[in-house]
Amino acid sequence: MNLLPSDEQLEIISAAAEFLSERMPVESIRADRRAEAAVPPGVWREGAELGLLTLGLPERYGGSGQPFDDEVLLHVEFGKRLAPGPFMAATLAARVAARCGDEELAQGIGSGEVLVALAVLRGTGEIRPVKGTFDLFDPCGAQYALAVGRSGAALIDIAAFGELAVVESADPGTRLATAAVAAAEPLHWVDAEDEWLWGRAMVLSAAFLTGLASASTALATDHAKTREQFGKPIGVHQAIKHTCVNMEVAAEAAQAQTLFAAIAMDSDRSDALLQILSAVHVAGQAAVDNAAAGIQIFGGMGYTFESDMHLYLKRAHVFRHLFSEPAEVLAELLAQERAQ
Secondary structure: OOOOOOHHHHHHHHHHHHHHHHHHOOHHHHHHHOOOOOHHHHHHHHHOOOOOOOOOOOOOOOOOOHHHHHHHHHHHHHHHOOOOOOOOHHHHHHHHHHHOOOHHHHHHHHHHOOOOOEEEEEEEEEOOOOEEEEEEOOOOOOOOOOEEOEEEEEEEEHHOOOOOOEEOOOOOOOOEEEEEEEOOOOEEEEEEOOOOHHOOOOOOHHHHHHHHHHHHHHHHHHHHHHHHHHEEEEEHHHHHHHHHHHHHHHHHHHHHHHHHHHHHOOOOOOOOOHHHHHHHHHHHHHHHHHHHHHHHHHHHHHHHOOHHHHHHHHHHHHHHHHOHHHHHHHHHHHHHHHHO
C-alpha cells in the first residue's frame, strides 16, 4: 500500500500552503488576537474560492469530488500553517447540507458566504434534539453551528443557542463562546448509519494535530541547527539532537497512522474504529509533546510572546479536546479486541 502523496495531491497542498503563508501567516495570529473574528471575511472567501472547504464535496454541490485522503492531507497542511478559522466546521457542514439535499446551503458554505461555527457538547446532553451546554468555536458572524456526535451530525440555526457568552481562549487563534440550550431541533440531520461523520471529524482533527506535530519538529530542528552557544550549534549536543529525532519519529508515526485511518474508514475496513482512535491518540500525543519539547529547545525564547512554539502547543490542546477527551480515546482504544 502506497501512503505517499501523488503529484496531484502535492499540487493541492502546495497551492493551499502558498495561500495560507501569504494571506493567513502565523504572524497574523498575534497581530489580530484582539479582533472579533480570527479570519477577515474577505480572506475567508478567498480561501473558499480556492476550494479549501469543498475538496471532498461532490461536484454537483460546488465541490471537487476528491477522495477523503486528499481532505486529510489538506488538513495536515492547515495544522502546519496554524491556520485559524472554522475550516473543519465548514468542510463537514457543507457535507451535511449536501447529504440532506440542500444544494443552496452547501454551496453557500463552500463559497465562504455562509459561516458555520463548531458546537462541541460538554457534559451531559444531546445533539438531537439539541440540548445541553455547548462550546462554540469561531462563532463570529456564523449563521449556523455544526454539532457532531456518535449518533450523527446536526446543522443548527445559530439562533437556537440564544445569547452567547464569550470566553477568552488560551489559543489566540481560536475564538470561543459558550451557550446552554434547553431544546431545539436541528435544521439538518445526518444519521451515523447514513454517513459516519463522527469518524470523519475525528480523522480530520488527527490530521490537523499531525500538522502541528510536524511543524513543531521543523521549527525546533531549524533552531537547533542555527542557534549557537560557545561557538557551536546547539544541535551538536546529544540532549538536543536526540530530542529532535524523537520529535520527527513521533510526527511521522502520526502522519502514517492518520492516513491509514482515513483509508480504513473510506474502504469500510472492519477495524476502522481502532485505526481512527489510534490516529487521534498518536497525533494528539505527538502534537502536545513535540510543541512542549520545542519550547525547551528554544530555551527562554520559547516562552516569549514573539515565539511561535507556544502557539503550536496551545492549538494542540484545543484540537485534542474537540470530539472526545484524550483519556476517553485511550480507554476506548485499549478496550478494542485487537488491543487486548
